[in-house]
Amino acid sequence: MNMQQSITVRGKDRYKSGVMEYKRMGYWEPNYEPKDTDVIALFRVTPQDGVDATEACAAVAGESSTATWTVVWTDRLTAAEKYRAKCYRVDPVPNSPGSYFAYIAYDLDLFEPGSIANLTASIIGNVFGFKPLKALRLEDMRLPVAYVKTFQGPATGIVVERERLDKFGRPLLGATVKPKLGLSGRNYGRVVYEALKGGLDFTKDDENINSQPFMHWRERFLYCMEAVNRAQAATGEIKGTYLNVTAATMEDMYERAEFAHEIGSNIVMIDLVIGYTAIQSMAKWARKNNMILHLHRAGHSTYTRQRSHGVSFRVIAKWMRLAGVDHIHAGTVVGKLEGDPNTTRGYYDICREDFNPMQLEHGVFFDQHWASLNRLMPVASGGIHAGQMHQLLDLLGEDVVLQFGGGTIGHPRGIQAGATANRVALEAMILARNEGRDYVHEGPEILAKAALSCTPLREALDVWKDVTFNYESTDAPDFIPTPSMAV
Numbered sequence: 076m077n078m079q080q081s082i083t084v085r086g087k088d089r090y091k092s093g094v095m096e097y098k099r100m101g102y103w104e105p106n107y108e109p110k111d112t113d114v115i116a117l118f119r120v121t122p123q124d125g126v127d128a129t130e131a132c133a134a135v136a137g138e139s140s141t142a143t144w145t146v147v148w149t150d151r152l153t154a155a156e157k158y159r160a161k162c163y164r165v166d167p168v169p170n171s172p173g174s175y176f177a178y179i180a181y182d183l184d185l186f187e188p189g190s191i192a193n194l195t196a197s198i199i200g201n202v203f204g205f206k207p208l209k210a211l212r213l214e215d216m217r218l219p220v221a222y223v224k225t226f227q228g229p230a231t232g233i234v235v236e237r238e239r240l241d242k243f244g245r246p247l248l249g250a251t252v253k254p255k256l257g258l259s260g261r262n263y264g265r266v267v268y269e270a271l272k273g274g275l276d277f278t279k280d281d282e283n284i285n286s287q288p289f290m291h292w293r294e295r296f297l298y299c300m301e302a303v304n305r306a307q308a309a310t311g312e313i314k315g316t317y318l319n320v321t322a323a324t325m326e327d328m329y330e331r332a333e334f335a336h337e338i339g340s341n342i343v344m345i346d347l348v349i350g351y352t353a354i355q356s357m358a359k360w361a362r363k364n365n366m367i368l369h370l371h372r373a374g375h376s377t378y379t380r381q382r383s384h385g386v387s388f389r390v391i392a393k394w395m396r397l398a399g400v401d402h403i404h405a406g407t408v409v410g411k412l413e414g415d416p417n418t419t420r421g422y423y424d425i426c427r428e429d430f431n432p433m434q435l436e437h438g439v440f441f442d443q444h445w446a447s448l449n450r451l452m453p454v455a456s457g458g459i460h461a462g463q464m465h466q467l468l469d470l471l472g473e474d475v476v477l478q479f480g481g482g483t484i485g486h487p488r489g490i491q492a493g494a495t496a497n498r499v500a501l502e503a504m505i506l507a508r509n510e511g512r513d514y515v516h517e518g519p520e521i522l523a524k525a526a527l528s529c530t531p532l533r534e535a536l537d538v539w540k541d542v543t544f545n546y547e548s549t550d551a552p553d554f555i556p557t558p559s560m561a562v
């Protein structure tokens with residue numbers, strides 16, 4: 076379809092009062108060649124029945140940049156041709172009648188430097204509610220280097236995080252404290268101590284633990300830091316606990332983060348639901364205060380899970396790398412929550428590589444240069460256990476935090492045993508990998524052998540051996556990428 080001619084109305088007729096199709100107003104420019112400095116968005120557009128596909132895609136370009144529903148003469152007071160976003164390519168989604176991939180280019184000057192709030196107010200601002208569309212999904216974005224460079228990027232980054240923790244050559248291990256709600260500060264601190272002493276590197280507040288009547292935040296922070304200090308003294312290793320500073324206001328979050336810093340924490344945590352501006356503020360605070368910043372993607376599945384509507388998590392991952400968090404939950408593939416293997420691989424690459432080549436089978440539609448922004452540590456969490464260690468290492472690699480909440484705290488012999496089981500399983504798998512063994516296929520054997528001299532691991536394997544979460548993914552591509560889809 077992109078070989079079509081432009082049908083933009085030009086000259087005086089363009090600005091006559093009245094309603095004009097978006098594709099005639101200049102939002103469909105099939106011959107436009109995106110500039111290196113353009114921001115490019117790829118939308119999956121599903122027009123209402125009877126709506127022309129090109130017009131629907133042009134409308135998305137229009138409503139996410141300069142247009143409204145009618146011609147306005149004030150366009151003539153601006154460099155309208157430059158500021159109009161241009162849909163330059165529309166492809167039917169293979170095997171999905173009625174849906175189209177729309178490629179839209181935006182001039183860099185449409186965006187305030189360094190502001191995710193400003194970027195998103197355009198790209199996902201109004202368009203998702205536009206009546207002529209049945210559904211709309213933001214699949215991917217190409218962020219030009221000139222724009223990437225206006226962001227801080229991860230406050231600490233993977234390299235410095237590993238240096239501060241003095242941990243190399245293996246994934247980091249963590250656990251989310253369970254139950255999520257209801258523990259007193261003192262009991263909560265005991266869970267943290269036991270998990271860290273048993274062999275984990277990190278423990279973590281859950282997404283919804285802030286400052287409730289059963290445990291106010293200061294109490295939690297104090298007991299947690301006592302636990303960290305005691306576990307460090309007992310093991311000789313550096314430990315951390317993600318203190319969730321998510322709160323109702325920025326002032327409250329700064330107060331909690333300052334306190335965490337004052338009592339010696341090396342990491343704080345926020346939830347995605349605090350919003351993009353608050354995330355960027357906390358990232359700046361984290362860099363200034365030498366803190367690692369953990370982001371829990373609480374809420375994302377409300378808009379990332381469905382193929383035809385919402386925002387792909389790969390786009391959220393890109394925005395969060397710009398925004399400057401150090402950790403981001405990015406899926407486990409084998410655990411309890413949505414995660415197609417190839418799609419998840421794409422998220423991990425976005426977090427960890429300095430350059431992402433286009434890789435359609437991983438859902439990555441564009442080459443993306445990260446211009447030396449720090450690398451962002453992905454976090455695998457949600458229904459994982461020691462028996463999956465070979466799969467986790469194979470699927471997710473080495474620069475990742477593996478978080479076993481239930482898979483530590485639910486151990487039949489207690490929390491320390493649960494932590495030891497995970498640490499021994501991980502070290503056995505790393506050793507096997509480093510020895511050049513085919514650890515993916517020999518994984519169960521490697522674990523069984525390690526369990527001969529580690530009762531906690533044997534018990535973990537016995538209790539969870541049959542636990543799998545095999546459901547169909549809702550976000551795996553429903554099309555087979557074809558070479559013609561390459562940009």
Ligand SMILES: O=C(COP(=O)(O)O)[C@H](O)[C@H](O)COP(=O)(O)O
Nearest residue numbers: 251372404412456457458479480481
């Ligand atoms: O509490 C947990 C996991 O607990 P458990 O280890 O007991 O299952 C986290 O909130 C989820 O992992 C979030 O999901 P995601 O990481 O996909 O965002």
Ligand SMILES: [Mg+2]
Nearest residue numbers: 251255281282
């Ligand atoms: Mg949770």
